[in-house]
Amino acid sequence: MSSWNQPLTIWQKVQEAWNSLIVMKTFLSVSVTAAFRGKNGAKQYNVHVLNAVTRKLCVTFTPRQLQLRDTPTEEAYRQFMASRGLQPQTVPLNHGAKGHWIGNKNAKNILVYYHGGGFFLFGRPQHYQLLAHMLDRLNEAGHDNLAIFFLTYTTTPHAVYPVQLRQSVEALRYILNETGRSPANIFLGGDSAGGNLSIAVLLHLTHPHPEIEPLKISQPLAGVIGCAPWVSYKLDGPSVQENAYKDGLSKEILDRWSDQYLSGKEGDPWSEPAKAPMDWWEEIQAKDILMTAGRDEILLSSIDEFVERFKKVVPNTVYVVAQDETHDSAVYAADVVGYDTQQTQAIVNWLGARL
Structure with a gap:
């Protein structure tokens, strides 16, 4: 067991208890x-109260305390499958990653999904619940030919860039090479940092990262989804102040996570897709793109700016901005707003039109 995963000492538990009191004070204050x-x-x-508490929690607890309080991605998947009376279907991948099947793994179409969390937080139970809900919605509409392949990648600080991107490429490589799926039947998708990864994997197909094995495909992917994608670490747009x-x-939270x-290293086009020259997207290997925010x-300003430039090169891009929604609310505020957010509806409709 690494020192990071060792149980907290008595003094560290005292510090954690104190931090909990600080967060509780914020909750009581903001509630009024x-x-x-x-x-x-x-x-x-x-949502206002929840988000205020989340901001305080993420800057008050140490990174180690935050991770030790959380359920690891793979364990959250096992619990999710057990809650549905199903056996986990997990596949080991190269470079220490794992893939988890949701839905019928023999379905014609596959959505390879990368979870958000600043590359630091684990995939949450709400990720699995949201994706299962989306599959249910699609099945109700007669689109029962999609399964999801959910990646467990190594979070920071246990690994740093470009490990997570390498593992994300391996998830797609597995679906192509080991399951025999045509690129035309594969979607990539992700939320927040996972949206970053889905776009970075797409970039890797035509402009390979110098430290990651190239992946050539025979035809374009069916599509790529970036839900509130974290495309730039430069936070100087008006939405940073307007939505603070x-x-x-x-x-403060995002600076900490991007530094980790x-x-x-300096940011580059694969760590921050907004840094990619626009002509790099001209031969994009995907039929359609969906971006939401x-x-x-x-992050709205940085997403807006990226999508505005991106659409000039990739006109088959749909961009949906959901009114009154905060970041990735169908995951991180799901207990309050539920899973049927405007962004969820946009994704379900977009997928349904392409299945």
């Missing part, structure tokens, strides 16, 4: 002041 939040806060009272008291993220991910998230 949220009634007077006005237009500066999230539209829904419960609405969103569950803050500049890059680990001293929440109007009330701090």
Whole structure:
């Protein structure tokens, strides 16, 4: 067992308890002041309180405390499958990654999915619940020919860039080479940092990362989804200030997570897709692209700017901005807003039109 995964010492537990009191104080305070939040806060009272507590928690607890409190991605998958009375279907991949099947793994079409969490947080139970909900919605509409291959990648600080991208490429390589799927029947998708990975894998297909084995495909992928994709670590757009008291993220949190991910390296087109020259996207290997964002998230400006330039080169891009939604709310605020958010609906409709 690594020192990171060792149980907390008595003193560290005391510190954790103190930190819990600090977060509880924020909860009690915001529970009162949220009634007077006005237009500066999230539209829904419960979302406003939840996001304020999330921001405080992420900067108060140490990274180690945060991870030790959380359920690892693979264990969350096992629990999710057990809750549905199903056996886990996990596949070991190269470079220490694992893939988890959701739905019928023999389905004609596959969505390779990369979870968000700043490359630091584990895939959450809500990720699996959301994706299963999307499959249910698609099945109800007569589209029962899609399965999801969910990647467990190594989170920071246990590995840093470009390990997570290498593992993401391997998930696609596995589906192509080991299951025999045609690229035309494969979608890539992800939320937040996972949206970053889905776009970076797409870039790797035509402009391989110098440290990652190239992956050539015979024809374009069916499509790529970036849900609130974290495409740039530069946080100087107006939404950072405008949505500072609405969103569950803050500049301090994102700066900490991007620093952990890059680990001293300079950002490049594969770590921050917004840095890729626009002509790199001209021979994009995907038929269609969907990007979504929440109007009330701090990443909105950077997503807006990226998509505006991207669409000039890739006109088969659909961009949906969800009114009154904060960052990745169908995952991180699911207990409050549920799974049927505007962005979820956009993804279900977009997939349904292509299955």
